[in-house]
Amino acid sequence: MVSLDDAVLARMEKGGKRYEVLLNPDLVEAFKADPDSVDLNAFMAMDEVFHDARGGERPTAEAIEKTFATQDIKTIATVILSKGSIQLTTAQRKAMVERMRQQIVHQIHIQAVDPKTKSPHPKTRIELALDESRYSVDPFKRLEDQVEEAINRLKPMIPLSFESIRLAFKVPGAAYGQVSRILRPYQQKEQWLENGSWASVIECPAGMKPDLIDQVMRQSSDTEVKEL
Numbered sequence: 001m002v003s004l005d006d007a008v009l010a011r012m013e014k015g016g017k018r019y020e021v022l023l024n025p026d027l028v029e030a031f032k033a034d035p036d037s038v039d040l041n042a043f044m045a046m047d048e049v050f051h052d053a054r055g056g057e058r059p060t061a062e063a064i065e066k067t068f069a070t071q072d073i074k075t076i077a078t079v080i081l082s083k084g085s086i087q088l089t090t091a092q093r094k095a096m097v098e099r100m101r102q103q104i105v106h107q108i109h110i111q112a113v114d115p116k117t118k119s120p121h122p123k124t125r126i127e128l129a130l131d132e133s134r135y136s137v138d139p140f141k142r143l144e145d146q147v148e149e150a151i152n153r154l155k156p157m158i159p160l161s162f163e164s165i166r167l168a169f170k171v172p173g174a175a176y177g178q179v180s181r182i183l184r185p186y187q188q189k190e191q192w193l194e195n196g197s198w199a200s201v202i203e204c205p206a207g208m209k210p211d212l213i214d215q216v217m218r219q220s221s222d223t224e225v226k227e228l
Contacts, residue, residue: 012084
Protein backbone atom coordinates (compact mmCIF):
# COMPACT_ATOMS: atom_id res chain seq x y z
CA MET A 1 0.00 0.00 0.00
CA VAL A 2 1.05 3.60 -0.62
CA SER A 3 2.08 5.38 2.58
CA LEU A 4 -0.24 7.89 4.19
CA ASP A 5 2.36 10.63 3.67
CA ASP A 6 2.42 10.02 -0.10
CA ALA A 7 -1.31 9.40 -0.56
CA VAL A 8 -3.73 11.96 -2.00
CA LEU A 9 -7.30 12.53 -0.91
CA ALA A 10 -10.17 11.81 -3.29
CA ARG A 11 -13.41 13.42 -2.11
CA MET A 12 -17.08 13.35 -3.10
CA GLU A 13 -20.02 15.09 -1.46
CA LYS A 14 -23.52 13.64 -1.40
CA GLY A 15 -26.48 14.25 0.85
CA GLY A 16 -24.59 16.91 2.76
CA LYS A 17 -21.84 14.45 3.69
CA ARG A 18 -18.28 14.02 2.45
CA TYR A 19 -16.92 10.65 1.42
CA GLU A 20 -13.16 10.31 1.14
CA VAL A 21 -10.55 7.69 0.25
CA LEU A 22 -6.73 7.88 0.33
CA LEU A 23 -5.05 6.88 -2.94
CA ASN A 24 -1.73 6.47 -4.68
CA PRO A 25 -1.46 9.53 -6.98
CA ASP A 26 0.73 7.66 -9.49
CA LEU A 27 -2.05 5.15 -10.18
CA VAL A 28 -5.08 7.47 -10.36
CA GLU A 29 -5.08 7.79 -14.17
CA ALA A 30 -4.59 4.04 -14.71
CA PHE A 31 -7.38 3.24 -12.25
CA LYS A 32 -9.76 5.67 -13.96
CA ALA A 33 -9.03 4.03 -17.32
CA ASP A 34 -9.37 0.44 -16.09
CA PRO A 35 -9.88 -0.29 -12.37
CA ASP A 36 -9.25 -4.01 -12.88
CA SER A 37 -5.74 -3.33 -14.21
CA VAL A 38 -4.59 -1.80 -10.92
CA ASP A 39 -3.60 -3.70 -7.79
CA LEU A 40 -5.95 -2.35 -5.12
CA ASN A 41 -3.33 -2.87 -2.40
CA ALA A 42 -0.90 -0.65 -4.31
CA PHE A 43 -3.59 1.92 -5.10
CA MET A 44 -5.17 2.55 -1.70
CA ALA A 45 -3.40 3.72 1.43
CA MET A 46 -6.26 2.18 3.47
CA ASP A 47 -9.15 0.07 2.23
CA GLU A 48 -11.64 2.24 4.08
CA VAL A 49 -14.05 5.10 3.35
CA PHE A 50 -14.05 8.22 5.52
CA HIS A 51 -16.17 11.27 6.15
CA ASP A 52 -12.95 12.99 7.23
CA ALA A 53 -9.81 10.96 6.48
CA ARG A 54 -7.46 13.33 8.30
CA GLY A 55 -9.63 13.31 11.40
CA GLY A 56 -10.38 9.59 11.20
CA GLU A 57 -14.17 10.05 11.04
CA ARG A 58 -15.83 7.08 9.32
CA PRO A 59 -19.38 6.68 7.97
CA THR A 60 -21.55 3.84 9.16
CA ALA A 61 -22.01 0.76 7.01
CA GLU A 62 -25.62 1.85 6.54
CA ALA A 63 -24.56 5.27 5.25
CA ILE A 64 -22.12 3.69 2.81
CA GLU A 65 -24.77 1.28 1.55
CA LYS A 66 -27.30 4.08 1.13
CA THR A 67 -24.83 6.30 -0.75
CA PHE A 68 -23.04 3.75 -2.94
CA ALA A 69 -25.42 0.74 -2.91
CA THR A 70 -22.40 -1.46 -2.13
CA GLN A 71 -19.67 -2.10 0.42
CA ASP A 72 -17.11 -2.97 -2.26
CA ILE A 73 -14.18 -0.57 -1.82
CA LYS A 74 -13.10 -0.72 -5.48
CA THR A 75 -16.57 0.29 -6.66
CA ILE A 76 -16.72 3.03 -4.05
CA ALA A 77 -13.31 4.41 -5.08
CA THR A 78 -14.43 4.37 -8.72
CA VAL A 79 -17.56 6.38 -7.90
CA ILE A 80 -15.67 8.91 -5.79
CA LEU A 81 -13.08 9.45 -8.54
CA SER A 82 -15.70 9.79 -11.27
CA LYS A 83 -18.04 12.13 -9.37
CA GLY A 84 -15.66 13.85 -6.98
CA SER A 85 -12.22 15.42 -7.12
CA ILE A 86 -8.63 14.98 -5.94
CA GLN A 87 -7.63 17.14 -2.99
CA LEU A 88 -3.91 18.00 -2.92
CA THR A 89 -1.87 19.95 -0.42
CA THR A 90 0.32 22.69 -1.89
CA ALA A 91 3.42 20.60 -1.25
CA GLN A 92 1.89 17.49 -2.85
CA ARG A 93 0.83 19.36 -6.01
CA LYS A 94 4.21 21.05 -6.33
CA ALA A 95 6.08 17.75 -6.01
CA MET A 96 3.78 15.90 -8.43
CA VAL A 97 3.90 18.68 -11.03
CA GLU A 98 7.69 18.75 -10.90
CA ARG A 99 7.95 14.96 -11.18
CA MET A 100 5.64 14.97 -14.21
CA ARG A 101 7.54 17.89 -15.72
CA GLN A 102 10.83 16.01 -15.47
CA GLN A 103 9.24 12.97 -17.12
CA ILE A 104 7.99 15.16 -20.00
CA VAL A 105 11.46 16.70 -20.46
CA HIS A 106 13.09 13.27 -20.39
CA GLN A 107 10.74 11.87 -23.02
CA ILE A 108 11.38 14.80 -25.37
CA HIS A 109 15.11 14.49 -24.74
CA ILE A 110 15.20 10.83 -25.81
CA GLN A 111 12.68 11.08 -28.64
CA ALA A 112 13.81 14.20 -30.49
CA VAL A 113 17.10 15.50 -31.90
CA ASP A 114 18.38 18.76 -33.31
CA PRO A 115 18.04 18.27 -37.10
CA LYS A 116 21.35 20.10 -37.71
CA THR A 117 23.53 18.21 -35.26
CA LYS A 118 21.52 14.95 -35.13
CA SER A 119 22.09 15.02 -31.37
CA PRO A 120 19.55 15.24 -28.54
CA HIS A 121 18.82 18.68 -27.14
CA PRO A 122 20.25 19.11 -23.62
CA LYS A 123 17.59 18.68 -20.96
CA THR A 124 18.34 22.17 -19.65
CA ARG A 125 17.49 23.67 -23.05
CA ILE A 126 14.20 21.75 -23.17
CA GLU A 127 13.34 22.84 -19.62
CA LEU A 128 14.01 26.52 -20.39
CA ALA A 129 11.95 26.37 -23.59
CA LEU A 130 9.11 24.63 -21.74
CA ASP A 131 9.13 27.37 -19.11
CA GLU A 132 9.15 30.05 -21.82
CA SER A 133 6.21 28.40 -23.59
CA ARG A 134 4.20 28.62 -20.35
CA TYR A 135 3.06 25.03 -20.75
CA SER A 136 0.94 24.01 -17.75
CA VAL A 137 1.78 20.53 -16.46
CA ASP A 138 -1.11 18.43 -15.14
CA PRO A 139 0.03 15.88 -12.53
CA PHE A 140 -2.86 13.52 -13.38
CA LYS A 141 -2.99 13.74 -17.16
CA ARG A 142 -1.46 10.94 -19.25
CA LEU A 143 2.27 11.43 -19.82
CA GLU A 144 1.98 10.55 -23.53
CA ASP A 145 -0.69 13.21 -24.10
CA GLN A 146 1.33 15.89 -22.30
CA VAL A 147 4.51 15.04 -24.21
CA GLU A 148 2.62 15.54 -27.48
CA GLU A 149 1.15 18.85 -26.27
CA ALA A 150 4.53 20.06 -25.01
CA ILE A 151 6.22 19.17 -28.32
CA ASN A 152 3.64 21.24 -30.22
CA ARG A 153 4.42 24.18 -27.94
CA LEU A 154 8.19 23.76 -28.35
CA LYS A 155 8.38 23.32 -32.15
CA PRO A 156 8.23 27.07 -32.90
CA MET A 157 10.94 27.67 -30.27
CA ILE A 158 13.58 24.97 -30.81
CA PRO A 159 14.24 22.73 -33.83
CA LEU A 160 12.93 19.24 -33.18
CA SER A 161 13.31 16.26 -35.47
CA PHE A 162 11.90 12.81 -34.76
CA GLU A 163 14.12 10.25 -36.43
CA SER A 164 14.85 6.60 -35.84
CA ILE A 165 18.26 4.98 -36.11
CA ARG A 166 19.39 1.37 -36.40
CA LEU A 167 22.26 0.13 -34.29
CA ALA A 168 24.12 -3.18 -34.38
CA PHE A 169 25.59 -4.53 -31.15
CA LYS A 170 28.09 -7.36 -30.77
CA VAL A 171 28.08 -8.45 -27.15
CA PRO A 172 30.29 -11.01 -25.35
CA GLY A 173 28.17 -14.07 -24.55
CA ALA A 174 28.74 -13.67 -20.80
CA ALA A 175 26.92 -10.33 -20.84
CA TYR A 176 23.94 -11.56 -22.87
CA GLY A 177 21.46 -11.65 -19.97
CA GLN A 178 21.98 -8.09 -18.75
CA VAL A 179 22.34 -6.50 -22.20
CA SER A 180 19.44 -8.35 -23.85
CA ARG A 181 17.05 -6.95 -21.22
CA ILE A 182 18.12 -3.42 -22.22
CA LEU A 183 17.89 -3.95 -25.98
CA ARG A 184 14.87 -6.26 -26.19
CA PRO A 185 12.20 -3.50 -26.44
CA TYR A 186 13.89 -2.12 -29.59
CA GLN A 187 15.23 -5.31 -31.11
CA GLN A 188 14.61 -6.22 -34.76
CA LYS A 189 16.77 -9.32 -35.00
CA GLU A 190 19.39 -11.27 -33.09
CA GLN A 191 21.96 -13.96 -33.78
CA TRP A 192 24.53 -16.04 -31.92
CA LEU A 193 27.95 -15.87 -33.60
CA GLU A 194 30.47 -18.70 -33.97
CA ASN A 195 32.84 -17.10 -31.44
CA GLY A 196 30.12 -17.18 -28.75
CA SER A 197 29.18 -13.51 -29.03
CA TRP A 198 25.61 -12.34 -29.32
CA ALA A 199 24.62 -9.91 -32.08
CA SER A 200 21.54 -7.71 -31.97
CA VAL A 201 20.14 -5.14 -34.40
CA ILE A 202 17.78 -2.57 -32.91
CA GLU A 203 15.79 0.46 -34.03
CA CYS A 204 15.19 3.30 -31.58
CA PRO A 205 14.55 7.06 -31.51
CA ALA A 206 17.75 8.88 -32.47
CA GLY A 207 17.74 10.80 -29.21
CA MET A 208 18.06 7.57 -27.24
CA LYS A 209 21.36 6.57 -28.84
CA PRO A 210 23.80 8.02 -26.24
CA ASP A 211 21.86 6.80 -23.21
CA LEU A 212 21.22 3.35 -24.68
CA ILE A 213 24.86 2.81 -25.61
CA ASP A 214 25.92 4.03 -22.17
CA GLN A 215 23.58 1.54 -20.47
CA VAL A 216 24.98 -1.32 -22.55
CA MET A 217 28.61 -0.31 -22.01
CA ARG A 218 28.10 -0.20 -18.27
CA GLN A 219 27.10 -3.85 -18.44
CA SER A 220 29.83 -4.85 -20.93
CA SER A 221 32.66 -2.50 -21.89
CA ASP A 222 33.82 -4.97 -24.58
CA THR A 223 30.62 -4.55 -26.58
CA GLU A 224 31.01 -3.29 -30.17
CA VAL A 225 28.43 -0.86 -31.58
CA LYS A 226 27.88 0.30 -35.15
CA GLU A 227 25.25 2.59 -36.62
CA LEU A 228 23.65 1.06 -39.71
